Amino acid sequence: MSGPLIAVVGVCASGKSTLVRGLQARGWNARHVVQEHSYVPDMWQRVTRPDLLICLDASLETIRQRRCDPEMPAWLIESERYRLRHALAYCDLYIKTDALTADQVLERALDFLGVMEDRAQ
Numbered sequence: 001m002s003g004p005l006i007a008v009v010g011v012c013a014s015g016k017s018t019l020v021r022g023l024q025a026r027g028w029n030a031r032h033v034v035q036e037h038s039y040v041p042d043m044w045q046r047v048t049r050p051d052l053l054i055c056l057d058a059s060l061e062t063i064r065q066r067r068c069d070p071e072m073p074a075w076l077i078e079s080e081r082y083r084l085r086h087a088l089a090y091c092d093l094y095i096k097t098d099a100l101t102a103d104q105v106l107e108r109a110l111d112f113l114g115v116m117e118d119r120a121q
Contacts, residue, residue, distance in 0.1 A: 008053075
């Protein structure tokens with residue numbers, strides 16, 4: 001893996017693991033941070049110390065569909081969003097994944113990383 005350390009956070013079923021695998025497959029140094037499960041607001045910074053932070057989001061309806069769980073409680077997702085508020089305030093890239101395929105999410109991230117590489121040169 002090369003390049004900047006990229007942390008990926010987001011609510012459950014927003015596509016974090018899929019995005020990290022896609023980035024890693026293309027040689028990027030990406031890590032999934034389980035910030036949505038931590039009560040420590042800046043855990044994403046303490047544990048990973050990333051150069052870049054990508055935040056993924058999805059609506060409750062989308063999460064229920066992706067998890068095949070029509071009874072997924074809204075309070076659970078709202079609590080995850082609450083735990084992600086610090087990361088959201090500091091993220092370099094925010095992607096709402098509801099209407100996107102996994103490939104489209106990866107493409108947006110790669111487009112962003114390409115722009116960041118161009119700026120660094």
